[in-house]
Amino acid sequence: MVSSYGYMNHQSDQYYIARVLAGETNAFSFLVARYQNLVYTVVYRVVRNREVAEEVAQDTFIKAYKSLSSYRGEAKFSTWLYTIAYRKSLDAIKKEKHVMSTTLIEEISxxxxxxxxxxxxxxxxxxxxxxxxxxxxxxxxxxxxxxxxxxxxxxxxxxxxxxxxxxxxxxxxxxxxxxxxxxxxxxxxxxxxxxxxxxxxx
CATH class of the missing domain: 1.20.140.160 (PhyR, sigma-like (SL) domain)
Structure with a gap:
């Protein structure tokens, strides 16, 4: 017998979004579990600091939760989520007055x-x-x-x-x-x- 958790864990993003918007706030935790590692990776590649990355990733999910009613499904949920993560990462860089690094391009055949x-x-x-x-x-x-x-x-x-x-x-x-x-x-x-x-x- 498949547990209700196992069943829910394989549902589409839209399924969880609908549950959250219907008032079942706990359903958002399934979206967090699905995307937290990927969001952290995207954020860390920008901010280059583990503590800051963890904070920005957390802020990303808070912002996504609060803005979920504005998600129209025109783009994939993951695309919408990564957009929030990327913008929050850039904000964190500006706050730290971090200068973007540059790397010389070496010709490679x-x-x-x-x-x-x-x-x-x-x-x-x-x-x-x-x-x-x-x-x-x-x-x-x-x-x-x-x-x-x-x-x-x-x-x-x-x-x-x-x-x-x-x-x-x-x-x-x-x-x-x-x-x-x-x-x-x-x-x-x-x-x-x-x-x-x-x-x-x-």
Whole structure:
């Protein structure tokens, strides 16, 4: 017999939203459980501080709960939620007067991209995840979020434009540039034999 919790835990976002709006406030906890890790990841990629990220993630869900009646379902709930998280993250940066980091783009050939992918595939999943996460954290905050949403949350370009408030062309450009930067950083992490040959593969 499936418990009522197990049954509810597999319902759609819209199901929980309807329950909350009908006065069943506890149903919101299912949405929090479903998205808390992903919201924290998006926020942390912007604010770069664990304590601040936890606070902003919490504020995101409070804001989402209070604003739930204004959610019209025109975008996915996750897209709407990440938009709140991203804006609150930018507010936190402004409060801390944090300056966005910049990373020099190093040219990387498609052949080197293939070598990086091969090297990544040979790593243990945990180690691979850490190296990629560490490299993403070296990207400027807006690019780190775009990469996270596109490659890890599998958001479309259109959805990302809603979240970060940029045009589709801008998102595409940032995605292209950040991918090059990311592979360049990954190359330095895992391919020392390429680095020691002035960026040329052996």
């Amino acid at each position: 498609e052949g080197e991209v293939g070598l990086v992918n091969d090297a990544l595939s040979n790593l243990q999943a945990k180690e691979r995840k850490k190296i990629i996460s560490d490299s993403i954290m070296q990207l400027p905050e807006d690019e780190a979020v775009i990469v996270t949403l596109y490659y890890f949350e599998e958001k479309s370009i259109k959805e990302i434009t809603k979240i970060v408030g940029l045009t589709m062309d801008n998102v595409k450009i940032k995605l292209f540039r950040s991918r090059k930067k990311l592979y360049s950083m990954l190359k330095h992490h895992i391919l020392p034999e390429i680095n020691s040959n002035n960026g040329r593969a052996i």
